[in-house]
Amino acid sequence: MLRSHTCGELRKAHVGTEVVLSGWVQRSRDKGGLLWIDLRDRYGITQLTFDESKSDAKVLETARKLGREFVVQAKGLVVERYSKNDKLPTGEIELEVTALEILNAAKTPPFIIEDDTDGGEDLRMKYRYLDLRRNEVRSKLEVRSKLAIAVRNYLADLEFIEVETPVLIKSTPEGARDFVVPSRINQGQFYALPQSPQTFKQLLMVSGFDRYFQIVKCFRDEDLRADRQPEFTQIDCEMSFVNRDDVLGVFEGMTRHLFKTIKGVELDKFPHMTYADAMEKYGSDKPDVRFGMEFINLNEQTQQKGFNVFDQAELVVGICAKGCADYTRKQLDALTDFVRRPQIGAKGMVYMKCNADGSYKSSVDKFYSQDDLKGWAAKANAEAGDLVLVLSGDKNTVRKQMNELRLYMGDALGLRNPNEFSPLWVVDFPLLEWDEETERYHAMHHPFTSPLLEDIEKLDAEPGEVRANAYDMVINGVEIGGGSIRIHDKEMQKLMFKHLGFTDEEAKAQFGFLMDAFEYGAPPHGGIAFGFDRLCAMFGGSETIRDYIAFPKNTSGRDVMIDSPSPVDENQLKELGIGLS
């Protein structure tokens, strides 16, 4: 190695040792015949010193030529520092340099490579390889690497086998969001990239693999919204001979293990909440339960009092913001503006303050007496000093709106502490959801999800009421993972496709291979897939591929490696047997 130690390694115990370090020049000071250089590598920073009265002239000359980010190799003696730096692990020592070699020069970097950089986002993205030198950015990738290894070891210890399923797969007719990949060899034929290894892993269960996992790239060719990337990473898992609680137990254990070993956080047992409860209490299937502020149904308290808006509403729903009765007009207007944003879409907001003197003040005072308002307060458990915020309308719509308002208030009141973690399982999702556009039911998770046995009889008459044996792991309002017990019976799978509007022929053409496999001894099985990018984000790692690794950009400033494809050569297209139409 071009070093004997790293720049993060030397301590007082090394004093008197001859060492060789290699790294980057972080900064230098040249004062009164003394020269100090901070030498940096991934592991830390060590101070190099030079002294006009002692150092070799050539070494000193070289040292004075060094600019920021030069790569150098320094040989010298470890000595104790006069003035210690207790912010640095190496702060008790420094290196008296006796030999110095420039391994590579560097242009002045376009921004400062420190925790606190002066580089704007565009510049840092353009010179991503320099931004990645910063501790903050690099540590995200380190966390990701550690998490992946911890996941693998945890699951391997439980006898899970990691199977790498193919990336170039059969292109199936349904794949409207599949990336397709033309083949040079079989002209006019295409592979697809997998959106998930769902059917692969189910076939592995048919194969008796019993416990499978994979940390795997998945692909989706759709609009690059903020939270969608064309490629993303899943921890994909499947188990045989399991009930729902077996799956939840294993992956709750895994998640608890990760929090403990990587973050030092002990998580309690994860509570279970039904989808119905989550929607009723939080207006969301991924509730942030770090704080309460649960929804209060105020229909009974508010309707039939002459206020038309509430009377006509399917649901009048409130939340109680503790200690917010002193909100000013301006603050309340800001809340109203918030819920009126087009992406939220409420027409207005009603508030009620619980004054310190026991009186109530609401924005709809003319319809409600003090006694009426007292009734609201009682239902909402609101006490003097609290503020009740009320929205109304169509049940599904108003719940979504109130969910946004609740999260907004949670942020405003500092109730969403990023260092606190509140996981839960949301269970009993609906099997099907009605799609207005296509006017038919779609599978809420995917068509392989098993219905709850006790609900199967409702499939014909009340398909929207049938619950699935499906579950999501939610932490701090983020859906970290989701899965289900699967259908393992051919007839049940056919029935499901029928209810999803597939003809027998369509079902056979797309998923015949799986249904055929079910006839040769498919075990009961179920699984889960975690969004690895989201999990990493929860641990302070990167959230998306674009976040964590964006490589050199072209001159237009677009990130050419990740989210912008480029034109290909005409000849290359010809060779592929395709052209631009």
Place this chain on the structure above:
Amino acid sequence: MLRSHTCGELRKAHVGTEVVLSGWVQRSRDKGGLLWIDLRDRYGITQLTFDESKSDAKVLETARKLGREFVVQAKGLVVERYSKNDKLPTGEIELEVTALEILNAAKTPPFIIEDDTDGGEDLRMKYRYLDLRRNEVRSKLEVRSKLAIAVRNYLADLEFIEVETPVLIKSTPEGARDFVVPSRINQGQFYALPQSPQTFKQLLMVSGFDRYFQIVKCFRDEDLRADRQPEFTQIDCEMSFVNRDDVLGVFEGMTRHLFKTIKGVELDKFPHMTYADAMEKYGSDKPDVRFGMEFINLNEQTQQKGFNVFDQAELVVGICAKGCADYTRKQLDALTDFVRRPQIGAKGMVYMKCNADGSYKSSVDKFYSQDDLKGWAAKANAEAGDLVLVLSGDKNTVRKQMNELRLYMGDALGLRNPNEFSPLWVVDFPLLEWDEETERYHAMHHPFTSPLLEDIEKLDAEPGEVRANAYDMVINGVEIGGGSIRIHDKEMQKLMFKHLGFTDEEAKAQFGFLMDAFEYGAPPHGGIAFGFDRLCAMFGGSETIRDYIAFPKNTSGRDVMIDSPSPVDENQLKELGIGLS
């Protein structure tokens, strides 16, 4: 769980316990009122027993309905067996079944799911999910999974960070073997799939990542020859501030660790052999050194004796096959036929037998005296009873031919024991190789490989003589991994591109991003990439993706998931903005 134990778990210590097992019916015997069923899962086989005189009538009825590969759940009491089966780890016990449930019925499988199956390859490929139930096939994937985890833990312990580089990357003009991926969003634009993360990992070194690895899929759109797959897996690694021997040390350590922990094999220190020596002694840059039979240069001994074929040859080369002097005419003819095969292409073969009586017999006796032949024998270290085989011709051609003959003889003489492992490093590869077709030099590894410093001066006058700081790990004649110390200096990289026939503009267009990065403080670095599929094969795991996971085939018998793309819907192409030309 639908079981309390697995089918491989129960021992004598469990006798008297009530247990629940789930698994597949492997086979059953029904004889004299007694019924035995072997229940199988991934972990083993347990014998279930039923007794007409004791068992519940309904349980017995169900048991008699079971066919092969039915999935069942059996509850019962663990009892000691009368006749133990010492071939099974569970052979001391059996389960007296008290409750039995069919979890899923199965059609009669198209072949027997046993180690010794009656299924032909086509049938087993068609029903791959059934073939994967066989221990032999499943264990290959288990080995692969174990190897991957062992690699990750070994490298993580050495502070390597696993970084997942993007799969959808920028399409570069040179990528004649790149798969291209049209984008729905940016019509007429394409991503490429990476042939390797080479430039990514070099940028990570510029970023100061210091130690990077990744087990990563790579893609190459080219003819599907036997040993080439469109997707394959690499263990990709890179280190900063290293010399060649640092890289070799780390990865020799890793390989030794894998052999020890996964196979229980202790490997000696890997010898180093130069490329020049490997070609001279074995005619191959991946010599199988499990056996000697090194090449003997016989130019001096054979030329100028009137045998035109030898006189005109650039190289006359022999190998000594110990104890083969008794080869019959037929055996010798077979060897001649072998070297004359079109894919080998020799015109003929000369032999010389060292007879027991001290005399020599050769196929070219009329040109050579006994004394001449004695000279051959002396050079070849051939003793009475040995056979010397000789080929001649153009040096490069005849070495390749002799390499084939040597390996053939090694097989014939049982010298290539699959349970013996002889690793070595081949070093000092040529930097450039002449390509007859394009009439210019190509990079033998890739254009980022550093030349040996002492050879740089030859770049202009004798480019073919310049050695690279490149190395391959070879085990048993298989190239397991290869890498090099890289160029980290912009000017050197430009010089390299110039020698590869790139104009400055071409080099800048394709690799400008990397050369620009070199200007901002690139550390000396080097690395290696292992063919993970080949490494797995060496450990008894699967070699190629097609080997280890081939999913349901279409009716034409082609493996639709892996190696055959399919037509896409016309509308899908339209949506992508491309058409068939």
